[in-house]
Amino acid sequence: xxALEPILLTIITASTPLLLAAMGELITERSGVLNLGVExxxxxxxxxxxxxxxxxxxxxxxxxxxMFAGMMMAxxxxxxxxxxxxxxxxxxxALTILGLGLSGMLGEGFIGQPGIKxxxxxxxxxxxxxxxGTVLLSQDILVYISLxxxxxxxxxxxxxxxxxVVRAVGDNHSSAHALGYSVLKVRYLAVLFGGACSGLAGxxxxxxxxxxxxxxxxxxxxxxxxxxxxxxxxxxxxxLVGAYLFGAVSVLQFHAQAAGIGLPSQFMSALPYLATIVVxxxxxxxxxxxxxxxxxxxxRPFSPDR
Amino acid sequence: xxxxxxxxxxxxxxxxxxxGIASAEDPLKVGFIYVGPISDHGWSYQHxxxxxxxxxxxxxxxETTYIESVSEGPDAERAIERLARSGHDLIFTTSxxxxxxxxxxxxxYPDVKFEHATGYKQADNVSxxxxxxxxxxxxxxxxxxxxxETGTAGYIGSFPIPEVVRGINSFMLGAQSVDPDFxxxxxxxxxxxxxxxxxxxxxxxxxxxxxxxVQHTDSPAPLQVxxxxxVKGFGQASDMIKFAPNAQMTAIVDDWSAYYINRVQAVxxxxxxxxxxxxxxxxxxxxxxxxxxxxxxxxxxxxxTTEAIRSGKLVPFTGPIKKQDGSVFLxxxxxxxxxxLLGMNFYIEGVDDQLPK
Numbered sequence: 181x182x183a184l185e186p187i188l189l190t191i192i193t194a195s196t197p198l199l200l201a202a203m204g205e206l207i208t209e210r211s212g213v214l215n216l217g218v219e220x221x222x223x224x225x226x227x228x229x230x231x232x233x234x235x236x237x238x239x240x241x242x243x244x245x246x247m248f249a250g251m252m253m254a255x256x257x258x259x260x261x262x263x264x265x266x267x268x269x270x271x272x273x274a275l276t277i278l279g280l281g282l283s284g285m286l287g288e289g290f291i292g293q294p295g296i297k298x299x300x301x302x303x304x305x306x307x308x309x310x311x312x313g314t315v316l317l318s319q320d321i322l323v324y325i326s327l328x329x330x331x332x333x334x335x336x337x338x339x340x341x342x343x344x345v346v347r348a349v350g351d352n353h354s355s356a357h358a359l360g361y362s363v364l365k366v367r368y369l370a371v372l373f374g375g376a377c378s379g380l381a382g383x384x385x386x387x388x389x390x391x392x393x394x395x396x397x398x399x400x401x402x403x404x405x406x407x408x409x410x411x412x413x414x415x416x417x418x419x420l421v422g423a424y425l426f427g428a429v430s431v432l433q434f435h436a437q438a439a440g441i442g443l444p445s446q447f448m449s450a451l452p453y454l455a456t457i458v459v460x461x462x463x464x465x466x467x468x469x470x471x472x473x474x475x476x477x478x479x480r481p482f483s484p485d486r
Numbered sequence: 487x488x489x490x491x492x493x494x495x496x497x498x499x500x501x502x503x504x505x506g507i508a509s510a511e512d513p514l515k516v517g518f519i520y521v522g523p524i525s526d527h528g529w530s531y532q533h534x535x536x537x538x539x540x541x542x543x544x545x546x547x548x549e550t551t552y553i554e555s556v557s558e559g560p561d562a563e564r565a566i567e568r569l570a571r572s573g574h575d576l577i578f579t580t581s582x583x584x585x586x587x588x589x590x591x592x593x594x595y596p597d598v599k600f601e602h603a604t605g606y607k608q609a610d611n612v613s614x615x616x617x618x619x620x621x622x623x624x625x626x627x628x629x630x631x632x633x634x635e636t637g638t639a640g641y642i643g644s645f646p647i648p649e650v651v652r653g654i655n656s657f658m659l660g661a662q663s664v665d666p667d668f669x670x671x672x673x674x675x676x677x678x679x680x681x682x683x684x685x686x687x688x689x690x691x692x693x694x695x696x697x698x699x700v701q702h703t704d705s706p707a708p709l710q711v712x713x714x715x716x717v718k719g720f721g722q723a724s725d726m727i728k729f730a731p732n733a734q735m736t737a738i739v740d741d742w743s744a745y746y747i748n749r750v751q752a753v754x755x756x757x758x759x760x761x762x763x764x765x766x767x768x769x770x771x772x773x774x775x776x777x778x779x780x781x782x783x784x785x786x787x788x789x790x791t792t793e794a795i796r797s798g799k800l801v802p803f804t805g806p807i808k809k810q811d812g813s814v815f816l817x818x819x820x821x822x823x824x825x826x827l828l829g830m831n832f833y834i835e836g837v838d839d840q841l842p843k
Contacts, residue, residue, distance in 0.1 A: 183693065190689045194682070284523060291525040294710070294729045390681040390707040392729065395523045397705075399680040430683070434690035437673045438640065445646070445674035445842040 187431065188315045192323060193389055195427025197222075197381040199326045201405035202412075202419050203333055204250075204377025210337065210414060211370035212350035212477035213261065216272025218378050219402025220279020221253040225382025227283040230393040231290050239298040243322065243383050250379020251372050253279060258371040262364050265481040276402065284395045295391035298322065322384045329377070334416040346370060350475035353482040363482050378402065411460035413470045418463060426456045514576065514754055516540060517569035518552040519562065521581035526679065528704030528723040529740070530554060533580045533603075536742030543747050547754070558583025563590060570595040576753050578746070579603065588612060599758055601749060604649075606828070608760050615745060618766030619649075620656035620827070621795050622738035622774055623700075624802040625788055626720045627660025629735055629777075630698040631668045632784045633718060638669040639698035640691030642708050644678045646842045650702045652830045656802050657700060658837055660791075671696055672839035681707035692717055699733075709734055718779065725775040736788065737775035744770045764824060767796040803827065808835040 201218050208215050215221075228249035233242030257275050260266045298320040307318045337343040348356045349366045357363050381401070386393055404426065412418035430452040437448055464470050518537050522530035537550050551574065556565045562584045569577050570591055578601045579588045585605035592600045592612045600612040608614055630639045641657070643650050654672060661668040671694060673687045680703075688699055688708035692715050699712040699719030706729040712719035713730040721727065721737025745763065752758040765771040774792055777785040794800035803826075805816030810833040816822060833841055 186689070186693045190686060190693070194686055197682075284525065288525060291531075292527045292724075292728065294706075385682065390685045390705070390710060392681065392706060392710065394527060394679075394681060394705055395525050396679075397681050399677070399682060401682070431686050431690060434673050434675075434687045435694065438671045438691050438694045438696075440671070440838055440840075442840045446676060449674070449676040 185311065185315055187435065190431045191424065191428045192315070192319065193427075194431050195424045196323050196326050197384045197389065197401055198405050198408060198426060199420065199423035200322070200329070200384060201378045201381035201402060202408045202423055203326070203329045203416065204374035204381075205405060205409050206412075206414055206416060206419060207333060207337075207346070207377075208370045208374035209409060209478055210350045210475055211346050211367045212353055212475050212480065212482070213367050213371055214268045214272065214479040215254070215257055215275070215371060215374055216269060216406065217253065217257055217275025217279065217402075218374075218405050219398055219400070220276035221250045221375050221378035222279070222382035222385070222402045222405075223283040223396070223398045224253050224279045224286075225250040225379030226386040226397060227287040227290075227382075227393055228379070229383030230295055230386040230391075231287065233296050233387060234290055234293060237296065239296050239387050240321075242296075242387055243298065243380065246379045246383025246387075247376045248379065250375040250377070250382065252375070254371045254375020254378075257375070258368050261481065262367055262371070265483060268479050268481070280396060287393045287395065290393045291395075293393070295386060295393065297391045298387045320388055322380060322388060325380070330416050330420045337416065347475070350477055353477045353480070357482070357484060363484065367482075378405075381405070408456070408460075411457060411464070413460075413464040413473045414475065415464075415473060418460065421463070422456055422460050425459055426452045429455045513547055513549040514544075514750065515572075515574040516548055516550045516750060517574040517577040518550065519556050519565055519569070519577070519579045519581075519584060520552060520554040521556060521558065521583070522679070523555050524552070526704060527706070528679070530580070532723055532740040533578070533742055536746040537578075539743035540746050540750050544750060548750060556584075559587075563587035566591045566600075567594070570598045574598060576601065576750060576758075599753060606762075608762060610760055613749075613760045613762065615763040615765075617740060617742075617771040618764060619738055619740070619772055620652045621766040621802060622772050623653045623656040624660035624795065625774060625791050626700065626736065626738065627657035627662075627668075628664055628791055629660075629720075629780065629784060629788050630657070630700065631661035631664035632787070633735070633780065634668070634698045636695055636697045637665065637667065638671060638696045639700055640688070640694075640696035641670050641672045642684060642687045642691070642699070642701040642703055643672055643674045644703045645676060646674060648828060648830045651833065651841065652827055653702050654837060654839075655830065655834045658834060659802055659807070662836055666836075668836070670700075670837060670839070672837070674842060675703060677703070679704045681705040684708050685711050688712065689715075706730070721775060727775065727778065732779060734775070735779050736777050739773045739775055741770060741773045767792060768798065809833070810835055810837055810841075 225246035229242040229246030232245035233239045260271045261268045303317050307313045349363050353363045408422045412422045433448040433451050520530040524530050524534040553565045576599045580603045582604045588602045602614050604616045605614045675683045675687050684703050685707040688711040697717045701708045701722050706726040709719045709726050709730040713733040719733050721734050725737045727734045777788050801821050803822035805820040806818045807816040809815045
């Protein structure tokens with residue numbers, strides 16, 4: 181038990197930012213909008229979370245700021261793609277580039293400063309339970325949020341009327357419009373939710389994972405989150421599996437290296453990607469179900485006047 | 487891109503201004519090309535500290551320009567050419583991958599002087615320079631072997647290239663000079679710079695029982711993890727004591743200031759000549775951050791070793807040294823040639839890891 185707990189804690193830390201960002205993108209894509217700007221929203225979330233924490237001394241303010249920053253970026257994306265109907269792919273890529281540059285500028289004054297770590301939230305009575313309590317219930321608030329999100333998103337999408345509307349808008353925006361639902365409003369909310377989650381994921385990086393600000397610290401995690409959504413075939417529970425699998429393999433390969441397993445390190449570094457793709461492809465191999473889950477209007481602009 | 491543009495804009499503005507007020511008192515124009523953002527707090531940051539040192543030292547007599555985040559390849563050639571064309575007298579290209587672009591541009595601008603970091607191709611107007619960081623790694627190896635209770639250090643490597651392998655070997659030579667049985671666990675993250683992965687690697691190593699953290703990657707994340715988990719470690723490229731006030735024992739700091747000031751002075755005096763400089767502690771290109779969080783005798787010994795290497799009394803790669811497979815690398819008393827060091831692609835005896843091919 182003694183050796184396993186720290187490994188599990190590390191895996192949770194490595195998986196949480198992916199899970200947060202991917203869960204936001206899942207809702208966005210379910211509503212029919214493809215936002216490739218996850219990396220950009222994440223990094224702006226990271227820098228805002230760090231800087232507000234540094235200024236106020238309160239990491240919870242940083243968490244709120246990172247969420248807000250992600251939403252601001254998403255709002256810009258929403259305005260461009262939903263109102264002005266620009267190409268979603270190009271706009272998303274631009275959002276990433278914008279985010280990386282903007283964060284560098286905003287964070288210039290915070291380079292080389294140690295950050296304040298988001299505290300662990302002890303749950304009296306529960307956090308002391310051996311193993312379950314010490315691993316799963318001695319975490320910071322963002323880990324709890326990420327896990328609660330899985331349940332909430334699952335319940336929302338498949339058990340509530342509002343979730344049905346989101347899926348309807350993503351599958352056939354014309355019909356949803358004809359039925360009297362406001363496609364733009366639903367998509368705006370979904371895009372903003374995605375931004376908030378990506379921002380939180382960024383905040384997790386600069387407040388928990390490595391409490392510091394350095395340029396480009398997301399290091400491609402936004403892209404991994406995007407890929408996870410597709411490989412999980414837009415299903416929240418599979419996404420949970422995918423994110424934790426990716427986190428677990430990327431942590432375990434370091435353990436394998438340190439233990440002196442004689443495999444090339446280049447192969448070990450690629451292992452998380454390989455393992456995650458293989459497993460998610462296997463669990464999503466039923467093509468009919470996968471096709472049914474793919475939002476049919478993904479990436480297609482909608483104009484009520486047409 | 488944003489910074490690139492703004493720097494380009496300011497460079498054009500500066501050009502316009504100097505053209506207008508051209509006189510005998512024209513400042514010497516010195517340009518820099520960086521591979522990363524200057525805010526990486528590592529490699530490019532330290533080069534920029536060198537640029538700032540030039541400005542401080544020479545005041546009005548120099549004018550410096552830099553372009554950051556220039557990727558290695560065709561972009562580099564354009565960026566270097568832009569500096570050359572806009573009247574820079576001396577241009578520092580500070581990454582290995584700028585080697586061929588630098589040589590190409592240098593041919594077209596024979597009157598401009600170029601300085602390329604860590605490369606090996608020279609020309610009449612191209613010098614190369616690098617630093618013997620491995621000298622610092624010998625010192626931290628000695629410290630690690632004295633301080634460690636488990637007798638095992640964790641080593642986070644970026645890529646298995648000679649520069650990094652040389653560092654691991656030098657670290658082990660230092661450690662073995664104290665404890666011949668000292669062990670090192672090596673983990674490769676295949677990135678120079680990914681704080682998250684570096685932190686994961688550090689945690690994995692600590693979970694496997696190492697109590698000394700050594701890194702050859704650029705972010706302070708591993709040291710931060712060491713601080714959190716209560717083990718000791720060493721900073722890389724710059725003094726990272728702020729990130730690990732209780733964990734950092736020293737840091738191997740890249741210090742280009744002395745060399746840069748020297749070279750600028752040479753251009754001003756018209757004594758600049760192309761050559762190759764591979765300096766270490768002796769030329770102050772490698773500087774050890776203050777020895778802290780250490781028992782007094784260990785700190786004293788570290789200072790002693792530093793002085794011995796600086797004065798040339800101690801040369802880290804001195805035989806007898808065997809390779810990992812048991813074959814002889816250096817006979818008793820022999821010293822490794824620079825060529826052997828620059829191409830080092832094997833571990834010495836005592837390293838448990840297998841070198842990825």
